[in-house]
Amino acid sequence: xxxxxxxxxxxxxxxxxxxxxxxxxxxxxxxxxxxxxxxxxxxxxxxxxxxxxxxxxxxxxxxxxxxxxxxxxxxxxxxxxxxxxxxxxxxxxxxxxxxxxxxxxxxxxxxxxxxxxxxxxxxxxxxxxxxxxxxxxxxxxxxxxxxxxxxxxxxxxxxxxxxxxxxxxxxxxxxxxxxxxxxxxxxxxxxxxxxxxxxxxxxxxxxxxxxxxxxxxxxxxxxxxxxxxxxxxxxxxxxxxxxxxxx
Amino acid sequence: xxxxxxxxxxxxxxxxxxxxxxxxxxxxxxxxxxxxxxxxxxxxxxxxxxxxxxxxxxxxxxxxxxxxxxxxxxxxxxxxxxxxxxxxxxxxxxxxxxxxxxxxxxxxxxxxxxxxxxxxxxxxxxxxxxxxxxxxxxxxxxxxxxxxxxxxxxxxxxxxxxxxxxxxxxxxxxxxxxxxxxxxxxxxxxxxxxxxxxxxxxxxxxxxxxxxxxxxxxxxxxxxxxxxxxxxxxxxxxxxxxxxxxxxxxxxxxxxxxxxxxxxxxxxxxxxxxxxxxxxxxxxxxxxxxxxxxxxxxxxxxxxxxxxxxxxxxxxxxxxxxxxxxxxxxxxxxxxxxxxxxxxxxxxxxxxxxxxxxxxxxxxxxxxxxxxxxxxxxxxxxxxxxxxxxxxxxxxxxxxxxxxxxxxxxxxxxxxxxxxxxxxxxxxxxxxx
Numbered sequence: 283x284x285x286x287x288x289x290x291x292x293x294x295x296x297x298x299x300x301x302x303x304x305x306x307x308x309x310x311x312x313x314x315x316x317x318x319x320x321x322x323x324x325x326x327x328x329x330x331x332x333x334x335x336x337x338x339x340x341x342x343x344x345x346x347x348x349x350x351x352x353x354x355x356x357x358x359x360x361x362x363x364x365x366x367x368x369x370x371x372x373x374x375x376x377x378x379x380x381x382x383x384x385x386x387x388x389x390x391x392x393x394x395x396x397x398x399x400x401x402x403x404x405x406x407x408x409x410x411x412x413x414x415x416x417x418x419x420x421x422x423x424x425x426x427x428x429x430x431x432x433x434x435x436x437x438x439x440x441x442x443x444x445x446x447x448x449x450x451x452x453x454x455x456x457x458x459x460x461x462x463x464x465x466x467x468x469x470x471x472x473x474x475x476x477x478x479x480x481x482x483x484x485x486x487x488x489x490x491x492x493x494x495x496x497x498x499x500x501x502x503x504x505x506x507x508x509x510x511x512x513x514x515x516x517x518x519x520x521x522x523x524x525x526x527x528x529x
Numbered sequence: 530x531x532x533x534x535x536x537x538x539x540x541x542x543x544x545x546x547x548x549x550x551x552x553x554x555x556x557x558x559x560x561x562x563x564x565x566x567x568x569x570x571x572x573x574x575x576x577x578x579x580x581x582x583x584x585x586x587x588x589x590x591x592x593x594x595x596x597x598x599x600x601x602x603x604x605x606x607x608x609x610x611x612x613x614x615x616x617x618x619x620x621x622x623x624x625x626x627x628x629x630x631x632x633x634x635x636x637x638x639x640x641x642x643x644x645x646x647x648x649x650x651x652x653x654x655x656x657x658x659x660x661x662x663x664x665x666x667x668x669x670x671x672x673x674x675x676x677x678x679x680x681x682x683x684x685x686x687x688x689x690x691x692x693x694x695x696x697x698x699x700x701x702x703x704x705x706x707x708x709x710x711x712x713x714x715x716x717x718x719x720x721x722x723x724x725x726x727x728x729x730x731x732x733x734x735x736x737x738x739x740x741x742x743x744x745x746x747x748x749x750x751x752x753x754x755x756x757x758x759x760x761x762x763x764x765x766x767x768x769x770x771x772x773x774x775x776x777x778x779x780x781x782x783x784x785x786x787x788x789x790x791x792x793x794x795x796x797x798x799x800x801x802x803x804x805x806x807x808x809x810x811x812x813x814x815x816x817x818x819x820x821x822x823x824x825x826x827x828x829x830x831x832x833x834x835x836x837x838x839x840x841x842x843x844x845x846x847x848x849x850x851x852x853x854x855x856x857x858x859x860x861x862x863x864x865x866x867x868x869x870x871x872x873x874x875x876x877x878x879x880x881x882x883x884x885x886x887x888x889x890x891x892x893x894x895x896x897x898x899x900x901x902x903x904x905x906x907x908x909x910x911x912x913x914x915x916x917x918x919x920x921x922x923x924x925x926x927x928x929x930x931x932x933x934x935x936x937x938x939x940x941x942x943x944x945x946x947x948x949x950x951x952x953x954x955x956x957x958x959x960x961x962x
Contacts, residue, residue: 287547500559502555
């Protein structure tokens with residue numbers, strides 16, 4: 283469904299992504315793992331054209347999308363949940379959700395559809411329903427994350443780009459967020475490309491993963507293989523710490 | 530017949546190429562990072578591993594040879610620390626220092642899955658009793674087939690090598706349905722059965738998987754006729770993973786190479802230049818998923834050709850033809866690459882069995898010439914000069930059509946051609962360079 287071939291992205295002179303190739307199949311959950319600065323978020327930002335690639339190809343459902351602008355990419359069915367949520371804090375929960383459907387807002391007949399989509403989001407995250415009139419800035423961290431995901435879903439994406447959804451959340455909330463991600467896949471067939479520091483949680487829900495290091499892919503394996511890989515365990519799962527020091 | 534891993538074995542070529550590129554890029558980056566040999570190789574040839582943008586770019590990377598593996602004996606080529614290696618095997622090299630290969634937990638899992646594909650393609654199912662007569666030791670053969678059979682759910686009888694009488698008894702009593710052995714040992718088994726008055730057709734045996742040495746078509750036919758089984762061919766080598774590199778499907782039109790795990794190339798053994806699809810040359814393999822022992826452009830030394838046309842079985846994976854010998858055996862006569870095995874195949878096809886013969890190459894003036902001396906024997910004996918002449922002309926014509934060179938064929942008296950350890954078919958090269 284998503285196919286990336288040899289993308290290179292620069293921040294000024296900094297070569298952040300070096301010939302990255304990866305793919306996400308229909309209904310697949312794929313995790314990107316790696317240390318800080320490895321290029322995980324840059325990959326998501328490159329797909330969504332926030333930081334467009336200098337060269338390389340990105341195909342979505344068979345069509346090239348690497349020359350599209352961000353709104354064009356949302357129109358094709360790719361939504362990003364950015365790191366740090368980036369919700370509109372002075373707006374109500376409901377307004378935030380409606381903003382997620384901005385592509386459809388101008389058409390009268392689609393308004394009803396938007397209403398229904400909001401109901402679906404509320405069904406996924408009942409807490410948001412309780413707080414729909416509340417200002418988004420007054421929500422807890424977990425609720426803000428739910429809102430950010432809910433807002434992305436309002437664009438009816440076929441592929442969801444999730445950047446650090448578990449960051450700063452209590453373990454119980456992390457579980458809740460990942461339950462929803464799995465539900466989205468099983469109920470709607472939404473594909474997910476997931477960036478997560480918490481590699482253990484990410485690999486539990488993911489089907490496959492790519493390990494990144496300084497802008498390069500160094501490993502592509504199934505999630506269970508990655509969990510069993512000693513390099514991954516040491517570097518990203520916090521195991522064997524003592525042995526690193528002895529090395 | 531069933532396919533073990535349809536997701537990969539039947540993957541559309543376009544998807545497969547994307548997967549290969551992703552895995553190749555990751556393998557190169559990983560090998561560069563973790564193996565001093567590859568880091569030096571990339572530096573020396575001025576290649577930056579992350580610059581690999583296309584599968585065809587692989588051709589720019591130097592080869593890895595068996596000599597490289599020997600120089601890095603024992604652990605120099607490992608890409609992970611030894612504590613992550615859960616298994617060590619050794620190649621069946623006959624030379625003093627063989628090659629040591631290692632596997633991580635994930636490598637063993639991947640290997641198991643690959644051999645399960647080979648065995649499923651050969652027709653093994655969970656209902657089979659698989660008797661493994663390979664040596665359970667340093668070699669990869671026995672363990673590879675053992676894991677593959679268990680993954681399928683078949684019952685494994687790990688008899689190991691030797692004790693032919695006991696092997697036959699087990700085969701009868703345990704109701705073995707699948708035999709894993711070398712082709713030679715399958716013949717030994719049927720010889721022994723004849724002596725013991727055991728009727729092979731009365732056994733439950735129905736399929737054979739062979740390894741350790743090439744399964745020639747004459748050998749295959751003999752085994753099938755005498756043991757009453759379907760004899761299937763597969764390909765593997767321990768430097769790459771062991772068995773599980775390629776396996777034959779029910780259509781018997783070459784062995785499917787599992788391209789999600791290996792990239793095959795065919796090169797000219799002399800110049801190292803990649804050859805177009807269909808040409809005969811040396812097989813070069815690059816591993817795509819191995820963690821402990823990645824191999825980049827490993828020269829297998831085996832001569833074969835690749836067949837990219839889709840196969841009726843539904844697998845999209847390329848097929849390799851039966852290996853035609855070793856590239857070190859290749860002769861160059863009048864600038865043409867000639868493999869002694871081609872001559873053997875021609876002679877065997879004409880005579881019916883393998884005759885005793887020798888190939889003599891000489892230089893007359895500036896020209897190379899080839900003579901083939903065949904010993905007269907039962908079946909190749911003629912009272913009439915005319916018939917003999919016709920036979921020799923027929924052989925010459927056939928050889929010319931197969932190798933594209935003319936050779937003089939002569940009939941000689943029994944027991945006059947050169948033999949080595951009882952084997953004939955040797956090449957005597959009298960040319961002085």
